[in-house]
Amino acid sequence: MPTYRHHCVQCGAFDVIRPMRESGADATCPTCTAPSRRVFGAPALRALPAGLRGALDAQHRSADAPQVVTTPPGRSGRTQRRATDPRQLRLPRP
Template structure:
């Protein structure tokens, strides 16, 4: 059995295990059922932990189509006081 990589335009990369030589140029995406094209990549000689593999795949996807964010990740939005007198206080 061999592991083949496919890329769905909507959901990104996924792997499938098939007998050697049985992989076609396209496959169905397991998430959306759409057409995914085969990606020719280096052989995976060792198993990578799933969280690390997802992080690597996410980094590869963001190189082509970066995620749009509305605020800095990890920061809480600034709470504003409803009292207008507080706006005149000095900021530290």
């Protein structure tokens, strides 16, 4: 079940675990039993896969200081195969 953060005016923030269908309902403070309203916060991103989390972190870092490219990128990891048939050697190359 999801965890929802609520804020009591007298006691401060506390968490409530309840079904999603009851997410909009106000909760009572467990300390003083006063009604409290739900507080919206950032999602729990720690549950993301490591690759996606790394990509989001890199995107965040590059927002303020993007990497500057000083040289054109190198060739791709593909290696060109040399033709073994002598007839293929006479073909035009791109």
